[in-house]
Amino acid sequence: MFMSFACVYIPDFLVQAVVRxxxxxxxxxxxxxxxxxxxxxxxAANPAAFAAGIQLGMTKAQVxxxxxxxxxxxxxxxxxxxxxxxxxxxxxxxxxxLLDAAxxxxxxxxDTAPDTIVLDLEGLASLFGSNENIARELTRxxxxxxxxxxxxxxxxxxxAIHAARGFPGVTIIPAGxxxxxxxxxxxxxxxxxxxxxxxxxRWGIATLQALALLPTLQLSERLGQEGVRLSExxxxxxxxxxxxxQASSTFTEEMELDDAVEELEPxxxxxxxxxxxxxxxxxxxxxxxxxxxxxxxxxxxxxKDFQTLQEDLRKKPEMKQYEKLLTLPVPMRNAKTLLKLLRxxxxxxxxxxxxxxxYMTADAAGPRVTQNGLFVPIGPDPEKLEITIARLAKLVGExxxxxxxxxxxxxxxxxxxxxxxVAKEKNKRRAKSAMKSNNNSETRATVTALRVTRPPQAVxxxxxxxxxxxxxxxxxxxxxxxxxxxxxGSGDWWQEDSWHQDEWDLEIEFVPVGAQHRCAPSxxxxxxxxxxxxxxxxxxxxxxxxKKTEHSSSQRGLYRIYYDVLQQGWFLRGExx
Amino acid sequence: MRNLQRIGLGEQKANTRSILVPRRSPxxxxxxxxxxxxxxKIEADLRxxxxxxxxxxxxxxxxxxxxxxxxxxxxxxxLPRGAMTEICGAPCSGRTSFLLSALASRTKDGEVCALVDAxxxxxxxxxxxxxxxxxxxxxxxxxxxxxxxxxxDLLIQAGGFGMVAVxxxxxxxxxxxxxxxxxxxxxxxxxxxxxxxxxxxxxEPNAKTCASLVVRLEAGNARWQEASPPVAQALLSTLRNxxxxxxxxxxxxxxxxxxxxxxxxxxxxxxxxxxxxSRIQIPEQRVVNIREGSRPKMAVxxxxxxxxxxxxxxxxxx
Numbered sequence: 090m091f092m093s094f095a096c097v098y099i100p101d102f103l104v105q106a107v108v109r110x111x112x113x114x115x116x117x118x119x120x121x122x123x124x125x126x127x128x129x130x131x132x133a134a135n136p137a138a139f140a141a142g143i144q145l146g147m148t149k150a151q152v153x154x155x156x157x158x159x160x161x162x163x164x165x166x167x168x169x170x171x172x173x174x175x176x177x178x179x180x181x182x183x184x185x186x187l188l189d190a191a192x193x194x195x196x197x198x199x200d201t202a203p204d205t206i207v208l209d210l211e212g213l214a215s216l217f218g219s220n221e222n223i224a225r226e227l228t229r230x231x232x233x234x235x236x237x238x239x240x241x242x243x244x245x246x247x248x249a250i251h252a253a254r255g256f257p258g259v260t261i262i263p264a265g266x267x268x269x270x271x272x273x274x275x276x277x278x279x280x281x282x283x284x285x286x287x288x289x290x291r292w293g294i295a296t297l298q299a300l301a302l303l304p305t306l307q308l309s310e311r312l313g314q315e316g317v318r319l320s321e322x323x324x325x326x327x328x329x330x331x332x333x334x335q336a337s338s339t340f341t342e343e344m345e346l347d348d349a350v351e352e353l354e355p356x357x358x359x360x361x362x363x364x365x366x367x368x369x370x371x372x373x374x375x376x377x378x379x380x381x382x383x384x385x386x387x388x389x390x391x392x393k394d395f396q397t398l399q400e401d402l403r404k405k406p407e408m409k410q411y412e413k414l415l416t417l418p419v420p421m422r423n424a425k426t427l428l429k430l431l432r433x434x435x436x437x438x439x440x441x442x443x444x445x446x447x448y449m450t451a452d453a454a455g456p457r458v459t460q461n462g463l464f465v466p467i468g469p470d471p472e473k474l475e476i477t478i479a480r481l482a483k484l485v486g487e488x489x490x491x492x493x494x495x496x497x498x499x500x501x502x503x504x505x506x507x508x509x510x511v512a513k514e515k516n517k518r519r520a521k522s523a524m525k526s527n528n529n530s531e532t533r534a535t536v537t538a539l540r541v542t543r544p545p546q547a548v549x550x551x552x553x554x555x556x557x558x559x560x561x562x563x564x565x566x567x568x569x570x571x572x573x574x575x576x577x578g579s580g581d582w583w584q585e586d587s588w589h590q591d592e593w594d595l596e597i598e599f600v601p602v603g604a605q606h607r608c609a610p611s612x613x614x615x616x617x618x619x620x621x622x623x624x625x626x627x628x629x630x631x632x633x634x635x636k637k638t639e640h641s642s643s644q645r646g647l648y649r650i651y652y653d654v655l656q657q658g659w660f661l662r663g664e665x666x
Numbered sequence: 667m668r669n670l671q672r673i674g675l676g677e678q679k680a681n682t683r684s685i686l687v688p689r690r691s692p693x694x695x696x697x698x699x700x701x702x703x704x705x706x707k708i709e710a711d712l713r714x715x716x717x718x719x720x721x722x723x724x725x726x727x728x729x730x731x732x733x734x735x736x737x738x739x740x741x742x743x744x745l746p747r748g749a750m751t752e753i754c755g756a757p758c759s760g761r762t763s764f765l766l767s768a769l770a771s772r773t774k775d776g777e778v779c780a781l782v783d784a785x786x787x788x789x790x791x792x793x794x795x796x797x798x799x800x801x802x803x804x805x806x807x808x809x810x811x812x813x814x815x816x817x818x819d820l821l822i823q824a825g826g827f828g829m830v831a832v833x834x835x836x837x838x839x840x841x842x843x844x845x846x847x848x849x850x851x852x853x854x855x856x857x858x859x860x861x862x863x864x865x866x867x868x869x870e871p872n873a874k875t876c877a878s879l880v881v882r883l884e885a886g887n888a889r890w891q892e893a894s895p896p897v898a899q900a901l902l903s904t905l906r907n908x909x910x911x912x913x914x915x916x917x918x919x920x921x922x923x924x925x926x927x928x929x930x931x932x933x934x935x936x937x938x939x940x941x942x943x944s945r946i947q948i949p950e951q952r953v954v955n956i957r958e959g960s961r962p963k964m965a966v967x968x969x970x971x972x973x974x975x976x977x978x979x980x981x982x983x984x
Contacts, residue, residue: 467861468778469826477824481806481817489807493790493800504790509804511778535735536796537934537979538762540787540835571890573932577904591904594932594981596888646758647888647935663789665935665981666762666835 093210093220094246094331097191097227098239098253099183102204103133106183107173109235109366110344114171122149123175132175141170178343178446183236185341186370190230192336193373194223199246200334205253207246209331224259234369243267247327251297254278267325272298279322285315297323338376340451342366349388349443356444357432363449364424364431371453377420379454381427385411386446411440418510419471420454426472433479437487468511478509499578500588501651501662502541537665539649545660548650560597560650562661567597570645575652589654592662598645727947728878731775731863734767737975738881738939745829746878746946750854750864752871755883760937761835761867763979764883766796768829768865773799777828780804780821784814785836811837815845822856822864830857831865839869850876871942880943886936886976893931934980941973 099105108115118137122129129149143152152172184203191198194217197209210223217223220242231238241252243262248271252260255274262270274297276289288311294300301323308316321327342363350356360383371377387409413434421427457471469477482490491506551559556574560567574593581587647665652658705720712719728746732739745751745768755761765781770793772779779802781788786807790800806821808814814832821830834842850873857864866873871880893901 466776466778466828467826469824473824474826477820478804480820484816484820485806485808485813489786491805492803493788493793493805495790495794495800506805511802535760535763535767535937535977535979536792537981538766538796539789539792540762541789543786571888571930571932573890573893573901573930575901575904596890596932646885647932648758663787664758665932666758666760 092244093242094244094249095195095208095210095220095224095227095240095242096201096246096249096253097187097206097208097231098241098250099187099204099231099236100239101133101135102183103175103180104135105236106180107176108135109183109186110176110179110362111173112235114173118143118170120147120152120170120172121175122152122172138170143170174347176345178345182342182366183234186234186366186373187231187236188334188336189340189370189373190234190236191227193230193375194227197331198334199331201250205250206334207249207331210242220261221259224261228259230373234373235366245325245327246329246331247322248325251278251322268301268323271323271325272296272301276300276323279319281315281319285312285319288312336374338453340367340370340376340453342449344447346445346447349445351443353432353435353439356435357428359447360431360449361424361428363447364427367449367451368422368424368427371422371451374453375456376453377422377456378427378451379417379420380452381415381417381431382448382450382452383413383415383431384448384450385440385444386448387411387440387442388445389442409442411444413438418475418508419457421472421475422456423472426476429476430479433476433483437483471511474509474511499580501578501590502543537647539663540666541663542661545651545662548659548661550650550652550659557593557595557650560595560648562597562599565599567599569595570598571596579654587655590651591654592649592651594665595648595650596645597648729861730946732771733764734771735764735975735977737977738764741939741973741975742879742881742941742944743946745863745865747861747863748858749878749945750850750857750866750873750876751879751881752866752868752873752877753881753883754868754871754942756869756885757835758935759883759885760935760939760979761883762833763796763937765831765833765865765867766793766798768863769793769803769831770797770799772828772863773802775828776802778802778804778826779829779831780806780827782806782808782814782817782821782830782832784808784811784832784834787836788833811841811845815849818853818864819856822853822860822862825860825862827862829863829865831867833867835867835869837868842868842870842872845872847874847876850874877943878945880941882940882942884938884940886938886978888935889933889978890930891933897931932981934978936976936978938976939974 103121104119107121108119115135118141119135120131120138120143121133123132124130127149131143131145131147131149131152134143134145149172152170180203187206188198188200191206191208195208195210195213197211199207201207208227210220213223214220217226224240224242227240228238239253239257239260241249241256241260241262243249243252244264245267248262248267251271251274252262255271255278260270276286276294276297276299278297279286289300294303300319303320305317305320308320312319318327344359344363346359350359364381367378367381389409413431415427415430415434417430478490488506490509492509493504494507496503496505546562549561550557551561553559553569556572557569560569572593572595575591576593577589577591579587579589582589649662649665651660651662653660709719728749730744730746732744753761753764769779769781774797781803783806786809788805788807790805793803794800804821804827806814806817808817811834814834814837818830818832821827853864854873854876866877871877871882
């Protein structure tokens with residue numbers, strides 16, 4: 090049984106990497122230029138551009154002029170030739186995506202070159218079937234990440250590489266036919282130095298067949314060890330081991346923009362494209378997203394440039410960075426959901442300047458199991474819930490949303506808000522405890538609830554024989570019917586925010602407005618109502634007056650007030666409801 | 667002349683009526699047979715979008731769950747799923763105690779609940795003492811009614827919550843009254859056909875006919891208990907900023923304290939509830955005989971001898 094290797098080769102890799110980032114460019118003739126300005130030259134072009142007459146090495150100005158000349162003869166060609174800058178970030182992302190696609194088929198992958206990878210197909214027959222099926226699956230996976238590939242399968246790694254570089258489409262080379270099949274390929278497919286290729290050209294060696302016929306000894310005398318290697322490659326007898334690449338669990342996509350983006354709508358279009366690419370890569374590796382980190386390079390503002398120039402004319406202004414981290418409670422892979430969450434985050438806190446470059450990194454995790462138990466209550470869909478929480482956070486603020494977690498302290502209001510997450514493990518424990526508690530639920534008593542006033546309202550209290558006898562709440566007089574207290578609590582005296590309070594439970598009967606005479610109406614009540622605490626406690630004057638009226642109409646109620654020893658004042662904690 | 671005109675008008679009306687009202691003809695039976703075909707065609711067209719469009723569906727039959735208060739469960743059957751329930755009452759009437767009881771009941775069953783707190787008055791320690799699973803409760807702390815209604819809308823649309831409770835107790839009645847009725851209709855429609863209980867806490871009912879169950883709570887007498895001598899001594903010494911009472915004078919001190927107004931403890935209060943409106947119908951038979959094809963017979967709206975219940979709450983924070 091022979092071993093099998095498949096080689097995936099991406100022709101015109103520079104062009105395809107650019108087109109992957111901007112799919113609309115793939116429909117027209119495209120020339121990719123590179124270099125330092127003003128010496129820009131064409132480094133790659135797609136077949137349509139070559140057909141129009143574009144050649145490698147042309148300067149940008151030549152391409153532009155050429156476009157005009159072509160345009161004079163053929164107006165359609167003029168309008169379709171496009172010039173695009175080479176993007177190393179997009180090439181890097183395309184190469185990473187290619188590796189991910191390969192890993193989705195075989196775990197043993199060699200990272201041969203940016204445009205070439207080799208897979209070990211051993212053991213895949215039981216999964217995919219014949220080599221043709223494996224090649225078809227590879228083609229599908231590579232197409233899913235937005236690249237068009239040439240694929241060759243052979244028993245020899247080097248044969249597979251040269252066949253993929255030389256033959257279009259899918260090529261299957263049976264064992265023993267390597268030399269025969271490679272014979273028609275030009276020597277240009279060999280990965281060697283340009284000088285060597287020039288020597289071969291001067292000798293009149295154009296194909297691998299001609300190279301294979303040359304005697305190895307004489308070739309070695311003239312070209313050295315390189316000649317021997319080339320001869321073995323041409324015969325298809327060169328053997329070597331596969332150098333395995335290490336898979337990473339971090340996925341990164343980058344995009345550099347020609348024109349800075351300022352508004353959210355076009356930005357979300359770009360983010361959506363990057364997320365689509367990321368999710369396709371994650372899907373290829375059977376992963377989901379646990380967290381997405383988006384980093385923007387912002388365009389420096391004019392004022393900043395001016396200041397920098399004043400300080401140091403030669404110093405280049407630093408690019409400002411803006412970063413957003415989207416942490417997900419459950420791993421997900423839905424690009425639309427992720428885009429909605431990112432949009433909501435950016436709407437709440439937009440970048441301060443136009444965006445020049447986008448980096449998007451996804452931390453991968455295993456996909457979540459969606460199967461629940463038959464008897465587990467159906468909860469909110471995690472993806473939908475996350476979007477709802479993001480919308481609610483935008484509405485009420487990030488800190489006003491979540492679930493309360495009690496702190497190990499006797500201080501009143503000792504809790505903190507934590508992120509709401511329906512944890513699976515807790516569910517199981519909860520379900521077990523629920524089974525136990527359901528049995529005695531009939532005997533469970535209703536607890537008297539306390540409605541808290543935030544922040545605590547200042548009240549005036551008149552003491553009568555060592556207990557509160559009369560309470561003035563927002564100017565309304567209330568007679569204390571019964572009292573319990575004081576319940577003294579103090580703590581954190583070793584810190585700056587120490588607390589020391591005497592709490593009272595009071596049953597207060599408020600006197601209706603018409604029946605009562607207000608205590609010190611001119612000064613004390615006015616001062617109380619106009620105090621900043623009350624202003625912040627109540628939304629507006631109208632509501633305050635309304636609430637006051639309601640208190641006046643209520644006959645009797647249970648309240649919790651406290652005397653703050655440190656602030657030397659009485660406050661209303663809340664009411665029992 | 668006028669009579670002639672009247673006669674003419676009558677003839678015209680008669681002719682018009684004869685045109686509008688189809689006469690009985692042999693084709694009527696044809697129409698009856700084609701009605702069945704039309705029905706089957708509509709059902710085929712709506713397949714996948716509407717499940718059984720011609721099936722009888724009683725909107726007053728709800729899946730009921732426990733409120734956590736046995737007396738109220740016995741009276742109204744429980745809280746209806748897929749419907750709006752209003753709990754109203756004056757301040758200190760026990761609305762929040764009812765809310766905590768319902769939340770504890772739902773979260774204990776493993777359901778995820780949400781609380782929209784219009785004036786940020788929810789107290790997590792009290793909820794914890796009422797056995798509410800705080801990790802299953804999404805707490806939305808709003809600052810006004812506008813935020814609260816928007817948050818409620820978002821939560822209902824998200825779906826999957828066992829209960830969405832909206833606490834408008836501290837919002838002035840005049841402000842709640844300004845919420846248009848069509849908003850309540852929209853909320854009722856959104857929660858319909860879902861397993862979510864929409865619970866509103868207000869000072870007075872505002873959703874009118876949109877609410878399937880309206881209960882008004884009234885505060886009863888507070889229950890006070892005489893404090894035990896050690897507790898009373900501790901309270902008095904705290905008040906006087908004195909140290910612990912020496913053991914030799916403790917008995918005399920206890921006698922002095924007996925009958926002292928503050929030497930008591932708040933134990934809870936009584937709550938009286940009145941069912942103001944209930945559209946809940948409980949099917950006579952829960953199991954439907956599929957072979958006979960009969961729909962479940964509906965009982966009259968659940969009535970009992972009395973329309974009110976009384977319960978008591980217990981203070982656990984001391």
